[in-house]
Amino acid sequence: MAFSLPLPDARRIRSFFTKLPLATRVLLALLTAFWVAHAFRPGLEQWGALIPQEININTLYRLNTYPLLHKNVFHFLLNAIALVPLLERFEAENGTIVTLLLFTGPFGLLPGGLYTLLERYIFRSNSAAIGASVWVFLLLCVEAIKTYRQNPALNISGYAIPTWTTPLFVIFVIHFLIPHTSLLGHLCGAVVGYLWGLGIIKFLAPSEKILRWVEGKLNLLGRLPHYVSVDQKTYGRYGVLPSTGANNSGVGPGRGTLGAANGIAIGPVGSTQRLGP
Template sequence: MRPNVITEAGISTRLNQWWGSIPFITSGVILICGAIYLVCLLTGYDSFAEICFLPSVVASRFQVYRFYTSVVFHGSLLHVLFNMLALVPLGTELERIMGSVRLLFLMFLLATTNAIFHLIIAFLAAYNPLYPLHFLVDECSIGFSGVIFSMIVIETSLSGVQTRSVFGLFNVPANWYAWILLVLFQFLASNVSLLGHLCGILSGYLWAVQLLASWTIILFFY
């Protein structure tokens, strides 16, 4: 019996140490998304039509709140678990580099710019004269993954890492990492928003360039 007690205590200690190593804003986002999913599960709420990012409704009714509600809601346990586990290393590293307040502000900006890119591209694709894709303006999107794709691009730019591991199976050039994940998720998972992830990557590049420029100026004057 004694070895089992030691093993259980060891697991509990390691979990506490792991959770304690996650900084304030990153752990806060995990708790918020987890709590929202738990409330939805307990109340049986599974119709996200009023909170998802729906381009046609956002544009026609100017429901800007969907920019942010769509980010913190998730459709399944695997959905929220996968997103939050992906957030832990990214958020921890960016919060270490940038600080908690700046990371919180960055997440807000990323959710905003992701949604704006999503709106623009969805309507351009839906009403282009050559091959209109009307379904894109009626696609209901939820989840934190768009922001995570943005954070992947930003963290890669700030860290200067040269390669990334894809699911621990093989390494790829860091600059290709987000794009490879974009393609893989379309093949490996169902009900994945290609446009939501794409806009996350584009938004990430936008802020990565600005952050790098700002840091260069600060270091130059310092």
């Protein structure tokens, strides 16, 4: 008996990539460019990897370059495939400027700095770390916190497992199944993701007032294709505000409806509370 796997629809794949927002495109292009450069310059990995004992005032750039480098094409493709959908969702919720600022700054520096401190002063080791998987688990933890607020636990065989712990389970499974993965690096990314999801480090993002002024002054929405502005965000930085149309439609306080902006459905909202952080 012959078995055949359905081939992926090329039109849907093409449609997915043509709809990617700007910051996601830029970061994916950076990952690809560094992979191509690494293929021609093998020493690039040594130059940009996060090597704890090599971090000093002259090599602080390593705290931002290590997520852009990958060991081989399998490592690159695996991370890129996992990262793009998560990054697209993050940009839709936070805007293009915020996404670019965070992923070229604090979201590399914070987990990288934490990793360096733990390796140098706690574990007394010098294990190098590279790869965008630190961003993957950071974003998974952001999503896990949002899921936890809506659905605090998963019931499996009578055991209630907190939904915020699911990325940690994935981290340990990958560590045991895939050799040479950095358990500590992934956990450092997870810590930063949890801090962002809980709102503890939301101050790292510029205020919406400043962002609106910059966008209006430079007319970014009109000049840049696929740009996500502050006012176009799908859910808003701190969650969807209640929809006044909920009660008008006869939906009571305990039930949800679809919120809308300019006639476009933007997600499920309750009539008395907002979703998200």
